[in-house]
Amino acid sequence: MTKQKLTKRVVESAPVPETGEGRIWDSEIAGFCVRIYPGTETKQGHAARAVRRIFAIKYRVRGIQRWLTLGEFGDGPDKLTAERARREAASVVVDARRGIDPGEARRRIVGLTVKGMVELYLEKGPNDKPTKREATWAVDRTNLERHVVPLLGKMVLETVTRDHITGMIRSITAGKTARDVRTVRRGRSIVKGGAGIADRTYSTLRATFNWAIDKGHFAGPNPCAKVKREIRPAVERFLSESQAQALITALDALEAEKTLSERQGAVFRLLLLTGARRNEIAGLRWTEVDFDRRRLVLPPSRTKAGGRTGDRRISLNDVAFRILERLHRNRDRSQFVFPASKGDSGYATSEPKIWRDKVLPKAGLEGVRIHDLRHSFASFALADGASLPMIGKALGHANSRATERYAHLSDDPVRALAERIGERFSPKI
Template identity: 90%
Template sequence: MTKQKLTKRVVESAPVPETGEGRIWDSEIAGFCLRIYPGTETRQGHAAKPVRRMFAIKYRVRGIQRWLTLGEHGDGPDKLTADRARKEAASVVVDARRGIDPGEARRRIEGLTVKGLVELYLEKGPDDKPTKRDSSWAMDRTNLERHVVPLLGKMALDTLTRDHITGMIRSITAGKTAKDVKTKLRGRSIVKGGAGIADRTYSTLRATFNWAIDKGHFAGPNPCAKVERKLRPAVERFLSEAQAQDLIAALDALEADATISERQGAVYRLLLLTGARRNEIAGLRWTEVDFDRRRLVLPPSRTKAGGRTGDRRISLNDMAFGILQRLYKTRGRSQFVFPATKGDNGYATSESKIWRDKVLPKAKLEGVRIHDLRHSFASFALADGASLPMIGKALGHANSRATERYAHLSDDPVRALAERIGERFSPKA
C-alpha cells in the first residue's frame, strides 16, 4: 500500500494505471487518499476522456464504514487543490468521531433522487468497471431507464425502503412498465415485462446502489439488500444425440431448398460445435479466426468474462473448421463472418427470428432456445468423459460455479456404464 503526504507535486506526478483504479493513501490523515482513473482515447461518436484524479476519504461512523468522494483535483471553482482536500478530509474525521456522518449530510443537501443516481451510475460507472462489456452497459441502461426510473425515479435515495423495491419487482413482473417505444425514424424499442426482466432489473439496481455506496455517493444501507424474491428455477435444456442429428438434418433441408442460406445455417452449427455464446459467433470477425492454429481468439471486450480471463480461445474441431473455411472462400468486404444484409459495418442479428420461425418447426424441437446449444455442447463433452474444469475452460467460464450446473449430468454416463455391466449378467433369451 502506497502512503505519502498528498501534496500538489505528489498528486500531479502520480502514476496513471492502464486500467482500473490507482490509489495513493495519505501518510498523515487516516483514510484520506487520491484515486486515479485512466483516460480513454477518442472513439467514433465519443470524445476522449481525460485522466481523473479524485480525492476521497474512507471513515467509520457509528460502527459503519463509509466512503466519501471529496472532489476532483484542480484549480477551478468546482475542483479541489491538495491543501483544500486535506482540510475537508480532516473535517470529515472530526465529524465522524462525533457520530456525525458528513456524507449523509451532504447527500441530504443535494437531495439525490433515484433518477439522479441512475444518471450518475451510467455516466461514471463505465470508468470504474473497465472490464464490463458495452453490451452489458446497454442492458443496464435499458433496465434502469425503462423500468426503474418510471417507477422510482422521483424518490429521494434516503427515503427508499425494501418495500419500494419489492413493489418495483411486482410491477415489472405484472408488465406495468412494458411499452412500445419509438426510438428514431422507423425505429422501435419494445420494452417487455415479466419475471425474468424484473429479476434482471433488480440485480442491476442492487449493483447500482453497491457502486454508489463504494464511491461515496450514498451512505447506505443498500435498500435492495435482503429483499425476498421468488426465485425462478433455472431453465436448461440439453439436446440428446438424436435431437442434435435432427437439428443438423433440418438445417441441411432448409439450406437445400434455399429457405435459409448456408451462412445463416452456419451460425447454429458453430454454436453446437463450439459451445460458444450466441454473440460470440454471430458477431465473429475474420480477424478473430486463427486458421493456422484452428481456433477462434476473442478479445476480452467480446466475452462475458471480460478482462478476468484475458482472450478467449475456442478450439475448432474438423467440422467447425471446415465450415469456416468454406465461408472464407465466399467472404465479401465485410470484417464480419456473418455480415448484416443491409449496411456495410454491422453483423447479422436475425438469428433469433430465423431460429424461432424456420429452424425449430423444421427440426420439431419446440421450446429449445439458441442458448441450449451451448448447454448441449457441455452435455456431450461430459458424456464423453470430459471433466468439469475442462468443460468450464472450453465454455469460457470465469469461475467454477458457472460450470457446476452440469454436475448432475455426470450421472448419465455412469448410469450407462452400470447398465452395460448389468447386461453381462442378465438372463439370455
C-alpha cells in the same frame, strides 16, 4: 454542555432558544450535534419560518478543525432522520481518521432522484469498471431505462425503501413495463417483462445503488439489500443426440428451401459445435479466427469473464473449421463473419427471431433456447468422458462454480455402462 444520545424523541423535544442557536451534543459520537434555530413570526403573529433543527458534526482532519452540515431533521425527501444522521456522522469520523476530509471528499447530491442516479451511473460507471463488457453495459442500460426509471425514476434516493424495490420486482414480473419502443438504429425495441427480466433488473439496480454509495452520491443504506426474492430454479435444457441431429436436418432443409441463408444456418451450427455464447459467435470478427491453429481467439472485451481470464480461446473441430473456411472463401468486405444485412458497420442480430419463427418449428424443438445449444455441448462432452475442469475451460468459465451445474450429467455415461453390462447377462437371468 448538554450531551444526550440524539434520538427522534430527544431532537423533537429539545428546547428552542428565543434567539441565536441552541445545541445538543451526542453522547456517543464525538463532535456530532443538532443545532436548533428558532422560527420567525410575521406582524400578524403567524410563523414565517418554522423551527429548524440541523444535524452537524465537528471533526479534526490533518490537524485542522472542520465543521460539516449533515442535513435538516425531518421525514421529508430532503431531510434526515436521527438514525440516518447518526450513520452519516459515524462515516465522517471514519473518513477523518483516515486523513480524508469528508467536506471535500463527499459529493452527495441533495435531492438526487433515482433517474438522476441512473444517468450518473451510465455516464461515469464505465470508467470505474473498465473490465465490464460493452454488451453488459447495454443490457444494464435497457434494464435501468426501460424498467427502473418508469417505476421509480421520480423518487428521491433517500425515500426509496425495501417495499418500493419489492413492488418494482412485482410490477416487472407482471409485465407492467413491457412495451414496444421505437429506436433510431433498429426501428423498434420490444421491451418484455417477466420473472427473469425482473431478477436481472433488481441485480442491476442493486449494483447501481452500491456504486452511488461508493462514490458518495448517496449515504445509504442500499434499499435493495436483504430484499426477499422468489428463488427461481435454473432453466437448463440439454438436447439429446437425436434432437441435435433433428436440428441439423432442419437447418439443411431450411437452407435448401432458401428460407435460411448459409450464414444464418452457420451461426446455429457453430454454437452447437463450439459451446460458445451467442454474441461470441454472432459478433465474430475475421481477425478473431486463427485458421493456422484452428481456433477462435476472443479478446477480454468480447467475453463474459472479461479480464479475469484473458483472451478466450475456442478450439475448432474439423466440422466447425470447414464451416468457417467456406464462409471465408465467400466473404465480403465486412470485418464481421456474420455482417448485418443492412448497413456496413455492424453484425447480424436477428438470430433469436430466426430461431423462434423458422428453426424451432422445422426441428420440432418447441421451448428450446439458443443458449441451450451451449448446455448441450457440455452434455455431449461429459458423456464422452470429459472432466468438469476441462469442460469449464472449453466453455470459458471464470470459476468452477459455473461448471458444477453439469455435475449431475456425469451419471449418464455411468448409467450407460451399467446398461451394457446388464444386456450382456440379460438372456441368462
